[in-house]
Amino acid sequence: MELLTLELARARQRLNRAELALERANAMLDEDCGVGINLRLCDRIRSAQQRVGEAKARLVKLDRASTDSVHSG
Template sequence: MEFLDLELARARQRLSRAELSLRRANEMLDEDCGVGINIALCSRIRAAQRRVAEARLRLMKIDPTSADGFRTG
């Protein structure tokens, strides 16, 4: 049972970090720092979106009910 708890904690942490990274990148994009920076931020946002989706999927595989408390967008 401890192993499952540890894996759940890791998956939740991974999801939280990915969502935070995505939120920060979106905030930076809103600052309008120029075209070159915005292109790089768009790439960073796409990568962060993938990490969020992957982390959410991993969490749901471990415990399908545990991802209910996290945002879905």
């Protein structure tokens, strides 16, 4: 059970970091930095969006596992 709790904490932390990176990249895109930089930021945003999605999926998977272990334990 402790391992699952640790994994949940890591997943939440990963999600928080990914969301923060996405927010920062979006904020930088709002600044007028030129086309070349904006293209790079768009790539960075897509990557951050993917990490957020993966982190959310991992968290949901772990959360279900923790719920299942509570119900069956």
